[in-house]
Amino acid sequence: MKINFEHSLAAHCESGVTTSMLRHYGVQISEPLALGIGAGVFFSYMPFIKLHDMPVVSFRPLPGHIFARVTRRLGVSISSRRFLNQDKAMRALDRLLEKGIPTGAIVGVFYLPYFPKEYRFHFNAHNICIIGKEGDVYTVSDPVSVVTNEISSADLKRVRFAKGTWPPMGKMYWVKHVRSQTPDLKPAILSGILLNCRRMLDIPLPFFGVKGISMLASQMREWESKLGARKAALQLAQVIRMLEEIGTGGAGFRYMYAAFLQEASVILGKESLLNGYASRMTMIGDAWRDFAFESARKFKKRGDDVCSYDGLADKLSNIANLERSFFADLREAVKKL
Amino acid sequence: MDIVTSRFANRLIHIIYIMKIEDVPQDNKYLGSTTIRDLYYAVDDKGQYVPVASIGWEPQSEALRITWDSIIEDAESIRQEVLAGKQSPLAYHLEIHLMTPALLSSYTGISRKDIKKHLRPEVFAALDADVLQRYADAFGIDINELKSLGHED
Numbered sequence: 001m002k003i004n005f006e007h008s009l010a011a012h013c014e015s016g017v018t019t020s021m022l023r024h025y026g027v028q029i030s031e032p033l034a035l036g037i038g039a040g041v042f043f044s045y046m047p048f049i050k051l052h053d054m055p056v057v058s059f060r061p062l063p064g065h066i067f068a069r070v071t072r073r074l075g076v077s078i079s080s081r082r083f084l085n086q087d088k089a090m091r092a093l094d095r096l097l098e099k100g101i102p103t104g105a106i107v108g109v110f111y112l113p114y115f116p117k118e119y120r121f122h123f124n125a126h127n128i129c130i131i132g133k134e135g136d137v138y139t140v141s142d143p144v145s146v147v148t149n150e151i152s153s154a155d156l157k158r159v160r161f162a163k164g165t166w167p168p169m170g171k172m173y174w175v176k177h178v179r180s181q182t183p184d185l186k187p188a189i190l191s192g193i194l195l196n197c198r199r200m201l202d203i204p205l206p207f208f209g210v211k212g213i214s215m216l217a218s219q220m221r222e223w224e225s226k227l228g229a230r231k232a233a234l235q236l237a238q239v240i241r242m243l244e245e246i247g248t249g250g251a252g253f254r255y256m257y258a259a260f261l262q263e264a265s266v267i268l269g270k271e272s273l274l275n276g277y278a279s280r281m282t283m284i285g286d287a288w289r290d291f292a293f294e295s296a297r298k299f300k301k302r303g304d305d306v307c308s309y310d311g312l313a314d315k316l317s318n319i320a321n322l323e324r325s326f327f328a329d330l331r332e333a334v335k336k337l
Numbered sequence: 338m339d340i341v342t343s344r345f346a347n348r349l350i351h352i353i354y355i356m357k358i359e360d361v362p363q364d365n366k367y368l369g370s371t372t373i374r375d376l377y378y379a380v381d382d383k384g385q386y387v388p389v390a391s392i393g394w395e396p397q398s399e400a401l402r403i404t405w406d407s408i409i410e411d412a413e414s415i416r417q418e419v420l421a422g423k424q425s426p427l428a429y430h431l432e433i434h435l436m437t438p439a440l441l442s443s444y445t446g447i448s449r450k451d452i453k454k455h456l457r458p459e460v461f462a463a464l465d466a467d468v469l470q471r472y473a474d475a476f477g478i479d480i481n482e483l484k485s486l487g488h489e490d
Contacts, residue, residue, distance in 0.1 A: 009390055011376040118367045118401055122435060145372040163443035234407055240400035250377040259378040259386030296396030299403050
């Protein structure tokens, strides 16, 4: 049995699953819209949570947030469930599939058979959509794959119950009811933007949003002396991987957010205003890419003119300043709309 | 373009390149043989953002490469210790599968304390098939591979 589900490649797993799931129910939105309405641009630097023995750097909200925010704002009711019992989790999934319901799941990528071997870390926040089952084999619409993939029941069970940092515990989620296939996007867009500004500017802890970028910048200055050259380079590589590795749309979602602002400006009928912000976000994306490029030269030690950690930290704190004024200005502009 | 934007444009002018469709990087390193791709939002001739698939970007695969180089380097030094009889093959497989005793414990149900004991060659050599199978399953290899230091591929 296979649900008639239109698979498409997406930049990010969660906005991708959200978009194709909503499209399945007739709500035609783009992936950038899902990212923007879901307030999906974020930054966090959490030295107190370790992944592979290094502090966690993330450019996205916690898994599940984008999906929950988008569906709530578009009047789509959803359900989600976690499990303690693995067999129960598989039976519950089968029951949904039998009813023809495409089912989202959060999985770990370490045992994900169709993933490139080099990308399989103990990372437990990947989103896929399960769209069919034939015998013992499930069909999966994975937003970072160009086609649908197949996965055995044993493998699927294993990735749904991956262990380590943030174990997904078989979490699955699905759409229950769509109130309107053409929901009013305007209020959803505006509240999505305002929430994103709040998340980037107002969390009163130094680890999150713009403050987190500044904190990473100031700690990075001491990496080499504190950790030694090798560990410092590895930590820098970890930041670049989070920024650019499959699933961000480039520059840690910043390009996709620019695409969102462009689309939002048309929907809101405020092209003259918001398009300026789209170009500003593109420039911020470019600044992140420049940081990634110089960082890679740093850990490749190519050329004599490689940046020092101080130089890289300067780039980061410049980005922090750009994003601080960007989100502050954007908030003012949107409040006036 | 409004005033705010152009002010920022001036400040950033030295690093700006707007990513056009043809600028989307296509540096294949890890993705070529798989169905996995990056998707970038790049700008077309009319200035509109459009999604463009990419097979990789060098700085990004470079970050991944040095990460793996260091894992393999660490694993290699453990491998030497295993060959010298100082550690059991379990230590090597832990490293190459990016696991800690804590993580392996949650996959196998074997306590952390026991896992640490099993890192000693003489204790490991005396393990029964059931325990070995649980380790092998967690690493996705068979018992013979677990007992040896063979590379997976």
